[in-house]
Amino acid sequence: MSVTPAELLAVMGSRQLRDDTTVFAGVGVPLLAAVLAQQRHAPRLTMVIEGGIVGPRIEPGRLPVSTNEMRAGRRAQMLPGITDTFLLAQRGFLDYGFMGGAQIDRHGNVNTSVVGPDYWNPKVRLPGTGGANDIASLCREVIILTPHERRRFVDRVDFVTSPAWLDGGDHRRRAGLLFGGVSRVVTTLGVFGFRPDDRRMRLEAVHPGVTREQVRAETGFEVLEAAEVAVTEPPTAEELSQLRALDPERRFLG
Amino acid sequence: MRDGDHVAIGGCLFSRTPMALVRELLRARRTRLTLSRNLMCTEGELMMVAGAVERVVTAWMSIGLPWGVSRVMRHHVESGAVALEEWSHLALGLRFRAAAMGVPFLPTLTMLGSDLMAVAGTKTVQDPYTGETLAAVPALFPDVALLHVHRADRFGNCQIDGYPHMDADVARAAHTVLVTTETLVPEEEIRGHGDRTVIPGFLVDALVLTPFGAVPHECYGLYEADFDHFAEYTAAIDRDGMAAVRAYLARYVDGPPTHADYLALFGGERLALQQARARELTG
Numbered sequence: 149m150s151v152t153p154a155e156l157l158a159v160m161g162s163r164q165l166r167d168d169t170t171v172f173a174g175v176g177v178p179l180l181a182a183v184l185a186q187q188r189h190a191p192r193l194t195m196v197i198e199g200g201i202v203g204p205r206i207e208p209g210r211l212p213v214s215t216n217e218m219r220a221g222r223r224a225q226m227l228p229g230i231t232d233t234f235l236l237a238q239r240g241f242l243d244y245g246f247m248g249g250a251q252i253d254r255h256g257n258v259n260t261s262v263v264g265p266d267y268w269n270p271k272v273r274l275p276g277t278g279g280a281n282d283i284a285s286l287c288r289e290v291i292i293l294t295p296h297e298r299r300r301f302v303d304r305v306d307f308v309t310s311p312a313w314l315d316g317g318d319h320r321r322r323a324g325l326l327f328g329g330v331s332r333v334v335t336t337l338g339v340f341g342f343r344p345d346d347r348r349m350r351l352e353a354v355h356p357g358v359t360r361e362q363v364r365a366e367t368g369f370e371v372l373e374a375a376e377v378a379v380t381e382p383p384t385a386e387e388l389s390q391l392r393a394l395d396p397e398r399r400f401l402g
Numbered sequence: 403m404r405d406g407d408h409v410a411i412g413g414c415l416f417s418r419t420p421m422a423l424v425r426e427l428l429r430a431r432r433t434r435l436t437l438s439r440n441l442m443c444t445e446g447e448l449m450m451v452a453g454a455v456e457r458v459v460t461a462w463m464s465i466g467l468p469w470g471v472s473r474v475m476r477h478h479v480e481s482g483a484v485a486l487e488e489w490s491h492l493a494l495g496l497r498f499r500a501a502a503m504g505v506p507f508l509p510t511l512t513m514l515g516s517d518l519m520a521v522a523g524t525k526t527v528q529d530p531y532t533g534e535t536l537a538a539v540p541a542l543f544p545d546v547a548l549l550h551v552h553r554a555d556r557f558g559n560c561q562i563d564g565y566p567h568m569d570a571d572v573a574r575a576a577h578t579v580l581v582t583t584e585t586l587v588p589e590e591e592i593r594g595h596g597d598r599t600v601i602p603g604f605l606v607d608a609l610v611l612t613p614f615g616a617v618p619h620e621c622y623g624l625y626e627a628d629f630d631h632f633a634e635y636t637a638a639i640d641r642d643g644m645a646a647v648r649a650y651l652a653r654y655v656d657g658p659p660t661h662a663d664y665l666a667l668f669g670g671e672r673l674a675l676q677q678a679r680a681r682e683l684t685g
Contacts, residue, residue: 176467198491199414200565210683213629214466216417216441218622218683221565229566230414230440231495238492238511261488267521273479273486275471277518278441278462281490285512311515323515324526324535399468 151383152402153336156355157293158184158391159383160334161246164291169243170194172283175212175220176400177293178246184391194225196242198279200233202226208394215279234279237286240327245287247280247330248294251305254349254369256292256312256330256342258284259305267307277309284310289331296335296366303369313347320347337363339380343372353378403427403546403578408436410498410544410576412569415441415466416619416627418562420550422582422612425655425664427548428452438544440494440568443619444635447474448655450484451647458484459542461491468629469636474647488521489513493539498568500541501575509536547576550615551601552624554583555591558606561598564622564684570600579605582612584624614665614673626679628668 151159154177161181165171167190173182179195183206186193194203199216203225206212212220221227228236236242249258260280264271284290290312294300312330313320320329329347333340338354350372351363356379364371383391395401403409409427413419424445427435437449438459446463449455451474463486464472478484489497492512500508509527513519514537519526527538549569551560560581562569573579581601586609592599615621618628638646658664665673 199417200567213468214415214417216414216565216567217620217627218564218680221622222683227565229570230568231492231499231571234492234495234512261517267517268485269482270480273476275464275475276460276462276486276488277490279491281516281518282492282512285490285514285516286492308515308517314515320515324537325511325514326534 151388153295154400154402155388155391156336156383157181157334158401159387160339160380161291161293162188164332164334165190165193165244168192170196170241171244171246172196172198172237172242172287173246174198174279175215177248179206179211180391180394180400181246181293183394184387187390188387196233196236198230198233200227200230202228202233209396211395211400234282234286237282240288242287243289245283245290247283247290247292247310249280249292249310250274250300251302252292252294252300252333253302253305255314255316255347256333256349257305257308257314258292258310258312259307261307261309263306265306280310284312284330285325286328288328290328292330292333294333294335296337298366298368301367301369313342316347317345337366341374348372350374351377353380355380356382403430403432405432406434407432407545408438410547410572411437411439411445412547412549412567412572413616413619414567415443417565418550418567418621419443419445419616419619420548420582421445421617421619422615422661423548423550423580424448428454428651428655438494438542440491444632447472447647448651450474450478451644452651455484457487459487459489459494461489461494465632465636469632473639474644477644488518490518493518493537495568495571496539497542498571498575500539501543502571505541507538507540509538511536513537542575544572544576546578546580547572549573549579549581550621551581551583552621553585553587554581554609555587555589555603557589558603558609559592559599560601560606561592561595562600566600573601573605578607581606581609582615583609584613584615584621586611612661617665617668617673620680622680623684624680625673625676626683628672628676
């Protein structure tokens with residue numbers, strides 16, 4: 149069986165997480181990435197879910213469809229309420245946050261609110277931030293997991309729902325955000341980081357078989373490249389079998 | 403409740419939504435309401451199609467990942483029929499918290515630098531000690547709060563099992579607090595576990611014993627959300643658009659004369675299955 153886009157993102161996302169850390173994860177691919185990391189190399193990873201859930205035991209075949217349901221809260225270590233859960237992040241206790249988004253720009257800012265120039269007269273009204281803005285504002289390190297499509301990777305997002313580096317440089321700090329920011333954008337084509345000075349997105353690795361031309365063709369802004377662009381290790385058979393066991397009905401893995 | 407009121411709804415998404423109160427509000431044909439809720443779900447859709455609401459204050463609206471972006475929300479917001487005032491999840495929580503604390507605003511880092519700041523004109527403040535910039539999210543004092551809890555005594559002292567969402571803050575923030583409860587327990591049972599009480603009775607204006615008061619949404623540990631019901635509802639919308647929601651309102655809101663008649667539309671077998679699932683998931 150070939151690797152689906154969701155499987156690739158979940159495996160690559162799981163590899164970003166270190167042991168003995170905390171991660172703010174939404175349902176779907178982010179949660180799969182976190183559970184996979186927990187099963188493999190990060191047994192002491194604590195998942196935090198925005199429905200007000202700290203340290204749940206997510207069970208294979210019983211993945212939650214919402215951050216506010218019993219499958220997400222199963223055997224949790226703590227159920228502190230939503231506001232207090234986010235305040236753990238504001239205090240600096242959340243090492244990682246996972247995010248996706250309808251639009252992502254060259255500085256990693258994400259739009260999940262409106263398509264079109266006028267917020268109050270949107271061409272397309274999207275569901276909204278949910279906790280994404282809070283994760284982007286308050287986690288120490290944010291990792292974006294997303295399919296790589298030209299319509300998604302835009303020069304400027306129509307609306308900054310979730311701030312990464314804003315207009316680049318030290319703009320995030322000047323806006324008052326004391327820590328955090330997007331460190332990695334993991335896509336179906338490769339892995340991006342940000343240039344330390346101007347915080348522009350740059351290609352750091354491609355997945356096996358992906359060319360830089362392909363990345364450029366699927367990106368709506370100039371693709372900068374790191375001095376050396378690596379090739380990622382493809383998902384191993386063991387990673388894939390563990391991941392597939394989590395979602396046997398393939399509700400999220402495609 | 404009066405036309406034009408600001409109504410805050412407890413629970414979150416399809417968890418512990420006070421659906422019986424929402425249905426009653428719809429039957430009373432209130433209009434021009436503002437609704438606030440951290441994540442909005444089918445209750446918001448019903449309010450939109452019924453013409454009850456002109457503004458929603460929320461962080462997110464749809465049913466959930468498997469059911470896609472809410473067509474009802476898109477239809478009403480993109481046409482301008484309903485204004486969607488978006489706040490981050492924490493910012494909205496802090497608005498209820500500020501009101502619950504009796505202060506006019508709370509300083510926070512969240513939303514800083516984002517375009518969400520401009521949506522409702524959120525201002526920044528300088529920390530008088532360090533000079534750092536903070537977002538000042540304004541207290542939100544709803545006219546009415548609608549809440550559903552696991553148990554209460556006849557004085558309105560309320561206890562919630564599982565994730566508490568924002569209900570305790572919403573109860574403190576609102577001027578009028580209306581509560582439905584799954585069970586009404588003797589005063590001594592509340593007194594025996596006072597540590598579990600999250601809303602003191604003196605905040606509560608009215609309490610109604612309403613078992614299954616959140617159906618088809620979930621109530622932690624007691625019954626699971628009815629995902630099949632959501633699937634049928636969204637499939638009908640995909641087929642017939644807003645007419646499907648009007649038909650839903652006729653069948654589930656205006657049709658059944660009593661709460662028992664409403665529950666009969668789901669059937670005892672289905673409710674028992676949802677109960678068994680909840681017991682198993684929280685066991």
